[in-house]
Amino acid sequence: MRVLHVAEKPSVAKQLAGILAHATGGYQTRTGPSQFNSNMDFVYDFEGRPGVDMTMTSVLGHITELSFPDEARSWRHFHPADLFYLKVENRISDDDKTRRVCRNLEAEARGVQALVIWTDCDREGEYIGAQVAEVCRRVNPSLRVLRAHFSSIIPRDIHAAMRQLRSLDRRLADAVETRTELDLRIGAAFTRLQSITLQSRFPTAISGVVSYGPCQFPTLGFVVDRQVRISHFVAEPFWKMALLHTAPGDGAGSQSLAPPVTTAFRWRRGHLFDLGLVEALFFRALGQSAGGREARVCSVNERPVNRLRPLPLTTVEMQKVASSRLRIPSKELMDVAERLYNMGYISYPRTETDQFEQGFDLRGLAERLGQADPAGDRSTIGGYARWLLAPNGGGGITWPRAGRNNDHAHPPIHPTRPPGSEFSERERRVYELVTRRFLACVSQNAVASQTTVTLSVGEETFTASGLQVRERHWLDVYYPYVTWTDRAIGHYEPGTVLEPDTFCLESGQTTPPNNLTEAELIALMDANGIGTDATIHEHIQKVLQREYVIRRKPGDQLAPSNLGLALVDAYHSLGYLLAKPHMRAKTERDMKAICEGRDTKADVIAREIRLYRAIFDHVFADRTALVLSVKKHLDVAPNQQSDSFDMLGAPSYSRTGERTAPPSNLPPVWRPPVAGGGTGFNGPSANRRSLPDWRDSSAPMGKRTRLDGPDTPTGSRPQQHQQSQLCFHCHQPGHFSSSCPSRAGHTAGGGGGAGGGVICFRCNKPGHFSTNCPEAGGGPPQRSALGSRGGAARGRAAPLRRS
Incomplete structure (x- = not known):
């Protein structure tokens, strides 16, 4: 029997072969068709059979790709609307490296009985594993395919994975293939639309590709939203009372020796925007406190507070901390984390799990970390780990807090062995973040004493609080990324009367928010479901590469470029x-x-394509909005040259074997034009503006329908809008239910005449509204000056309270 093992990268394959072959004397290396992917032979026990011949090889990531046929590659001769229904091909990548990798897989797959996939244990890894299995089964159809699940490249996990081999999960691969196909179709169609339109009208200002991506645009949208808030921000003045007092320091029983502390007390009302009200309150307080010279200590409360240790580390949290504290961009962070994982120093760095499974050997890992920095103190990784485990030290290992997420595929990110000496500076900093986070989450909570003092000046109340950290615990190891320090406050006794150093009014004004930082953008994307923990950094990198977003110093804040603003504004003006x-x-x-x-994959693709194709039709018909928006934001005049879409003709869908027909069960407002039917982008078409009505609660999200008002120019546009209407009464297009011909009482005048098309919701009869229903009280009610129903007005009054 012979078994073939395939890893996702050559470096991983080498480490896996070294671990599996360690007990049997190592492995022998052979070269193959690919100079980048060696083949390593060794023996290992397999499913109870001792000494089975095995070969470990690798790929270079994805080996196949979804692409359009060659005929669709010409932007100027193929209509972008056809890309929504054109059949895609899953074929081996064109580059020579990938073709050599495939030839190596085919050569090694001949004559083996089993294939073990060692790709990363996530959706993307499952999809790559499915690609590997497909290539190998071309030459060995009866090949048995198994999947190794592991979270770190250390002997314990690798041997456990070999004992618990599973099957490939085709559903995970289908999910990736679905997203890949949707991104390909939608992105290619809208990218061609944007690029051709803008390049032809702004040849000097825009020469490159103006790309669109279903994740790329929401990422840009977060940055634009913050910029719009800044641009439209109007500062408002506010006023508040300020109180300062200097008292002996609270020196834990030796107040006379503690240096005096000046404490700033905060007005309980915060600040108000009404100067007259603040002045009235201030002068009232002056009159009640001998001109502001008397302040009474109402209460002094002391209570213990805990600073909870952090949750176990996830990918998103690692990206946020690295961006905000280490100033490492998310894309670079993930590259460094991937190298550390391949080197065997940390666990798999793409996970959303923030809880450790019961049985995880936390103490054993802490003991291994304690071998680092033999002479280090508690500020070092090794010194803190030894102190944590010492009998009179940090209290031993405490089971980590459990978060709410568990992907049941990988544990939280954690170190797997002590640090090495071969680290680069970035690798050292990322490794330290992962390791210090692990040690922090297995430590005890930090404990402090908080003292809160409340003063009153007349009827106005002021508070101040101090903090004294008693037991730092996890703060001693996680100090580079979080701070919690003492905050001094003077010594006060309840009931005493004191004279403030300062009691006055202060003014200020509200300030605009800052541009988003990368950490804030990551948090927004994660909270709103844009991308996954493994792809968020890629979307951010994409908008930076496309120059839709730029970095601003200091603080690496993100701001939209003029082109990014123009694209978002264009779609917004169209109602999308x-x-x-x-x-x-x-x-x-x-x-x-x-x-x-x-x-299922088929159902999801059908729904998404239907939605985006309808949006595409509308944007294509009104693509002048793109030109006007770019003109406004780039301050560049477009030329009068028309784009090349007029030469393409109408899109087609019906070439057998080359294009797939659109779904036949679409509602009338969604049905795409059919080739040869006299419809399309360049001629009159009822489907040109076919969009679901905003009143339809089942309509897909994304469209804020713009209804044509009385100022709409005469021509074909009102007729097109009428054709896109859908009646909820008879379910026919061309009108709304309020003017449905099949309803009783409908007149040709529609709803604009004396009762024409109007239905009463009280008696269900035509000709009047429910407010004028004769059955409500013997005739239309008489209106009076007090209310719309006559008689005395009834209601409830409540005073406005300022806070």
């Missing part, structure tokens, strides 16, 4: 909120449903 997170978040939920077996 494509830069909002709702549509992509729904797609990510659909991916999860596929993984869990609650939905």
Whole structure:
């Protein structure tokens, strides 16, 4: 028997072979068709059989890719609307490296009885594993395919994975393939639309690709939203009372020796925006306190407070901390974390799990970390680990807090062995973050004593609080990333009367928010379901590469470029909120449903394509909005040259074997034009503006329909809008239910005449509204000056309270 093992990268394959072959004398290396992917032979026990011949090899990530046929590669000769229904091909990548990798897989797969996949244990790894299995089964159809599940490249986990081999999960691979196909179709169609339109009208200002991506645009939208808030911010003045007092320091029983402390007390009302009210309150307090010279100590409360240790480390949390504290961009962080994982120093760095499973050897890991820094104190990793485990030290290992997330695939990110000497500076800093976070989450909570003093000046109340940290615990090891320090406060006794150093009015004004930092953007994307823990950094990198977003110093704040603002503004002016997170978040939920077996790849693709194709039709018809928005934001005049879409003709869908027909069960407002039917982008078409009505609660998200008002120019546009209406009474297009011809009492005048098309919701009869229903009280009610129903007005009054 012979077994073939395939890892995702050559470096991982080498480490896996070294671990598996260690007990049998090592492995022998052979070269193959790919100079980058060696083949390593060794023997190992397999499913109870001792000494089975095995070969470990690798790939270089994805080996196949979804792409359009060659005929669709010409932007100027193929209509972008056809990309929504054109059949895609899953074929081996064109580059020579990938073709050599595939030839190596085919050569090694011949004559083996089993294939073991060692790709990363996530959706993307499952998809790569499915690609490997497909290539190998071309030459060995009866090949048995198994999957190794592991979280770190250390002997314990690798040997355990070999004892618990599973099957590939096709649902995970389907989810990735679904997202890949949707991103390809939607991104290619909208990218071509944007690029061709803008390049032809702004040849000097825009020469590169103006890309669109279903995740890329919501990422840009978060940055634009913050910039819009800043741009439209109007500062407002406010006023508040300020009180300062100097008292002997609270020196734990030796107040006379403690230096005096000046404490700033905070007005309980905060600040108010009404100067007259603040002045009235201030002068009243002066009159009640001998001109502000008497302040009474109302209470002094002391209580213990805990600073909870952090939750176990997830990918998103690691990205936020590294961006805000280490100033390492998320893309660079993930590259460094991937190298540390491949080197065997940390566990798999892409996980959303923030809880350790019962039985995890926390103490054993802490003991291994204690071998580092033999002479280090508690500020070092090794010194803190030894102190934590010492009988009279940090109290031993405490089971970590459990978060709410568990992907049941990987544990939280944690170190797997002590640090090495071969680290680069970035690798050392990322390793320290992971390791210090682990030691912090297995430590005890920090404990402090908080003292809160309350003063009153007349009827106005002021508070101040001090803090004294008693037991630091996890703060001693996690100090580079969080601070919790003493905050001094003077010594006060309840009931005493004192004279403030300062009691006055202060003014200020509200300030605009700052531009988003990368850590804040990551948090927004995670909270709104944009991308996954493994792809968030890629979307941020993409908008930076496309120069839709730029970094601003200091603080690495993110701001939209003029082009980024123009694109978001253009879609917003058309009524589409494509830069909002709702549509992509729904797609990510659909991916999860596929993984869990609650939905299928075919159904999700059909729904998404139907939605985005309808949006594309509308944007294409009104693509002048893109030109006007770019003109406004880039301050560049477009030329008068028309784009090249007029030469493409109408899109087609019906070439057998080359294109797939659109779904036949679409509602009338969604049906795409059919080739040869006299419809399309360049001629009159009832479907050109086919969009679901905003009153339809079942309509897909993303469209804020713009209804044509009385100022709409005469021509074909009102007729097109009428054709896109859908009646909820007869379910026919061309009108709304309020003017449905099949309803009783409908007149040709619609709803604008004397009762025409109007239905009473009280008696269900035509000709009047429910407020004028004769059956409500014997005739239309008489209006009076006090109310719309006559008689005395009734209601409830409440005073306005300022706070």
